[in-house]
Amino acid sequence: MEKLANNLTKGIKYFIRPYLALLIPLLLFTVQTFAQDTSFEDGKRYILGGLEVTGLQSYNEQTVKTYTGLRVGQPITVPGDEISAVIKKLWSLELFSNVEMYYTKIEGDEIFLELSILERPTLTNVTVYGVKKRKVEDIINDTDLKKGKKITESLITNTKNYLQNKYKKQGFLNARVNIATTADTSATNAQSMVINVKKGDKVKIRKIVFEGNEKLSDKRLRKSLKKTKKKKFYRFWKKSKYIEEDYREDLNSLVDAYAEKGYRDARILMDTFTKVDENNIDLKIKVEEGNKYYFGEINFVGNSVYTDRQLSQVLGIRKGQTYNGVLLKERIADDSKPDAQDLTNLYQNNGYLFSSINPVEISAANDTIDFEIRIIEGKETFLDHVTVVGNDKTNDHVIFRELRTRPGQKYSKDNLVRSIRELGQLGFFDAEQIVPDIQNPDPNAGTVDIKYSLVEAGSSQIELQGGFGGGGFIGTLGLSFSNFSLKNIFNGEAYKPVPMGDGQTFALRLQASRTFRVYSLNFAEPWLGGKKPVRFNLSLSRTQQFATNFDNSGRLDVDRSRGFAITGVSAGLAKRVQWPDDFFTVSHSLSYQLYDFDNFNNGLFNFGNGSSNSLSYTFGISRNSQGPSRIFPLSGSNFELTAKFTPPYSLFGSKDFKQLREDIDSTTERLFEIGPNPANIEEQLEFEQLSDDLERLEEERFKLLEFYKIKFRGDWYTNLVDKLVLRTNAEFGFLGSYNQDIGNVPFERFFVGGDGLGNFTLDGRDVIQLRGYENSSLTPFSLNPITNRVEQDGGTIYNKFSLELRYPLTLKPSASIYALSFLEAGNAFNNFNDFNPFELKRSAGVGLRIFMPAFGLLGIDFGYGFDSDARPQSTGPSGWQTHFIIGQQF
Known part of the structure; x- marks a missing residue:
């Protein structure tokens, strides 16, 4: 009671203080009048003879005089509204802790006034104890405790209440905040502020006890409390701290849990919490369940656009079903999903923006409730601007x-x-x-x-990397402009730094080291002709790989006179179609690659001189409904099916590929018989001749590449809770041949394992990510008959599955960051006969992704491989692997 009385006294003083400031000067004015034996009448008119301002420390006297609006020589009534208005006006500034008006003398009809002011102290510095240093700036900004702020009692009180409530909302129910001010002698009328925060430990829920529940179990009721959970040693994702706001919201969810089971009259009679100790509380919730109800007749009133049958199909509720108030509300208008299949969206998607739909109970006989769905359709709505x-x-x-x-x-x-x-x-x-x-x-x-x-985000990226690999320094320079404007390329004023704004894509990339060089140029126009969503793509590329060997000292020696090069060009068109729906895109592309060998044999291919030609057509069907952001999709899916074909040259030519294959097999068999270390000079000469013959035969076999390649990839995004998203992925690829005597080409193969990044690809390969294993380590190996080394062939068939949980840490335009955990499984095989979709290499791990507009996607993954890889020397599990992700697609 004593504490209550003190608080009440402080409150009264706080509210009446401005009025005392008006009353006291007038009383003093009266006392002075009687003391001077001067006749003074209420409301007497005077001429203001002078105004003096006293008590100022930091403000200019003339500025204050001007602000009062009083001027020497003006008529003034004392006491009167003019003086009252001036005092109120000055108080409203909240710059002064006291404002008083006196008269100093009266000479005839002239009166001389004194305005006495006590300035509020100015805040110069704020020190916060009890929180992390990085949080201090947030506290100062949130409470507006900026340098130069006038210190008032309300400022101190509001700051204290704000901080205590802030920490209580975070589960620190025992949080206490003390604020003190001290004089700062470094400035005039200044004070520094010290805030001492004692958060204490988070208060957690030891037990949740329910009373009055018979129809629903304690377990079911506790489950309905989404954010209010009792302490359990294994609970990590949802904490057990008590937060008042979340608890009140969960009580509504508890009532909804009853409504879903037919108990529409269920209500909470009482809820209390008992303090067990400083860190724990017990919750007690008493409920009244009421009777169980069922849906009766459901009639529609006021509908003319849709028939009763059509509305009933969308509503999806039938007579005799258990009453479910939550389901009824969702079928009328589901606020949690903007594209929900409900009656409100049915009308609003057909132009009836101003429609309203209200379910009304018209009778509740026994345990059955009859409804009328009353519809006001309104006028059909059209877009104006x-x-x-x-x-x-x-x-x-x-x-x-x-x-x-x-x-x-x-x-x-x-x-x-x-x-x-x-x-x-x-x-x-x-x-x-x-x-x-x-x-x-x-x-x-x-x-x-x-x-x-809209808020513009960076749409251009620069890739500038340097590192060591492959025996030397590797440098990469890439420029990608995804909002390019080709038509302004000759307009000097449009370069900021390049012409932008037309939604085109233009990318240049150069990567080089001592052993290889890669050049590429890509251009894409998403609306060819500007009228329909027809995407045009043009790509040019050039790759060079130089021969290498190690000298006697172990240093890498590069021979630029010997090498392997790929020159490629491709063009494509992709059109968005309307069937089955307008998320589908059909694409066509034509590409040509020239593979040129100049005395180069590193085991990838069985010939080191000559060339191969690949002319191919690719047909694709894709459906992309993921969104709303391409960086962090919350829902939807994205799948793509492509089929790549070359002409079946062997069907039209006269070459006997069966005999060619027999010659290759016999030559290869003899090379294996001799081995890499011939016993005598005759075998050495024979080995060299057979090697040359095999290279010639292999070049003849693959002079014109013929193959077909089928690939499928699907990604599904499911929003589980809040912004926690599950990404489900499935992939499949198959490389086949028309003519079994020619067999599968040594190009275009699948290399599985690792980070999925192909810094440079020599042979049109697909690099498949499977974390927890070294790069390409799940790819089949075979013995090269010429070098007698075990070499990677690349798979002709693969499949892969993954589950990935993603949660965003921030989705700001400057940087989008999300954490992830994953489970993956996949494998690659030599041929279809060896293919086993259940023989998979498994892994799991965690990772982090950062997307910055200027640099693209960056990330790191830590994956553990549970199985051995495909390398001959591999025996045990792959174990922990670290993968750095740079510029990977979303």
């Missing part, structure tokens, strides 16, 4: 061609949601901040405006 703001770099036409909402169209919520996804998939804007604003809704006219607010 559609505007876009915030696109400083990207041209309007690039945005508007992606929008599904056009002026004159019917309003559709589905089209609005789809437009947000399409803009996010461009990668030019921060997907988290794409905000459509519904403006000027006019139910009478049936019109509405939409304004899209």
Whole structure:
């Protein structure tokens, strides 16, 4: 009671203090009047003869006089409204702790006044104890304790309450905050502030006890409390700390748990918590369950656009079902999913923005509840104006061609949601901040405006790397502009630093070391012709690999006169189609590669001189509905099926490939018989001749490459809770041949294992990620008959599966960061006969991804391989492997 009385006294003083400031000067004014034996009447008019301001420390006297609005020579009533207004005006500034007005003398009809002011101290420095140093700046910003701030009692009280409530919301129920101020002699009328935070330990829930529940078990009720959990030693993901806001929200979820089971009258009679000790509490929740109900008749009233049958199919609730209030609410309007299949979206997707749907109980006889779904359809709504703001770099036409909402169209919520996804998939804007604003809704006219607010994100990337590998330094320079403008390439004013804004992609990449060089150029136009979503791609590349060997001292010797080169060009078209739905894309591409060997044999191929030619056509079908962001998709899927073909040259030529294959087999068999160390000079000469013959035969065999290659990849994204996302992945690839006598080509093969990054590929290979194993270590090996070394052939068939849990740490435009954990399994095989989809190499691990607009995707993974890899010397599990991810696709 004593504490309550003290608090009440402080409150009264706080509220009446400004009024005392008005009253005291007037009383003093009266006392002085009687003391001077001067006749003084209320409301007497005077001429202001002078105004003096006293007590100032940091403010200019003339500034304060000007602010009062009083001027010498003006008529003034004392006491009167003018003085009261001046005092109130000065108090409202919150710059002064006391404001008083006196008169100093009266001469005839002139009065001389004194304005006495006590300035509030100025804050110069804030010191915070009890929190981590990196948190101090956040506290100062959140409480607005900036240098120069006037220190008031309300500032101290509000700061203290804010911090205590902040930590209580985090589970620190015993948090205490003390604030003190001390004079700062380094400045005039200044004080420094010291904040001492004592958070204490987090208060956790020891037990949750339920009373009155018979229909639902304690376990079921505890499960309904999503964020309020009791302590268990194995609980890691959801903590057991008590947070008032979460607890109140969970009580509503508990009532919903009853409503889902038919108990619509269930309610919470009482909830209390008991303090066990400083760190633990017990919760007690008493419920009244009521009776179980069932759905009766459900009739629709007011509908003309849709029939009762159509609405019943969407509602999905039948007479006799157990009453489920949560399900009924979701089928009317599911606020948790913007694209939910509910009655509200059914109307809003067909232009009825102003429709309203309300379920009304019309009777509750015994245990059965009859409903009327009352519908006000409203007027059909059309889009009047559609505007876009915030696109400083990207041209309007690039945005508007992606929008599904056009002026004159019917309003559709589905089209609005789809437009947000399409803009996010461009990668030019921060997907988290794409905000459509519904403006000027006019139910009478049936019109509405939409304004899209966008925030530009970096759409260009630079890749600049250096490192050691392959016996020397490897340097990489890459430039990628994903919002390029080709038409402005000759416009000097458009270079900022390059022409931007038309949504095209232009990329250059150069990678070089002592042993290889790679050059590539890519250009893509997503809307060829500007009217339809037809994507055009053009790619040019050149790869050179030089012969190497080690000299007597062990140093790497590079012979640039011997080498292997690939020159390639490809062009493609991809069109978005409307069937089965408009997420599908059909693509076509034509490519040509020239593989040129110049006295080069490193075991990848069985011939070191000559050339091979590959002319291929690729047909693809893909469906991409993942979104809304391409960096961190929350939902949807992305799958792609491609088939790559070359002409079946052997069907049209006269060459006897069967005999050629027999000659190759016999030559290879004889080489194995002789071995790499011939017993005499005759065998040495024979070995050399056979090696030359085998290279000639292999070149003849693969002069014109013929093959077909089928690949499938699917990714599914499931939003589990909050922004925790499960990515499910499945992949499959097969390389086949038309003519069994020719067999599978030594190019275009699958190399499985490792980080999945191919710094340079010599032979059109596909590099498949499977973490927990060394790069390409799951790829089949074979014995080379010429070198007698075990070499990687590359697989002709592979499959892979993975599960990946992702959670974002931040999704800001400057840097998107998310953590992940994964389970993976996959393998590669020599041929279809060896293929076993269940013979998989397994791994698990964790990782981190960072996407920065200027540098692309960076990451690191720690994976553990549970099985041995494909290398002949490998026996035990692969164990822990570290993988660095640079520039990998999402």
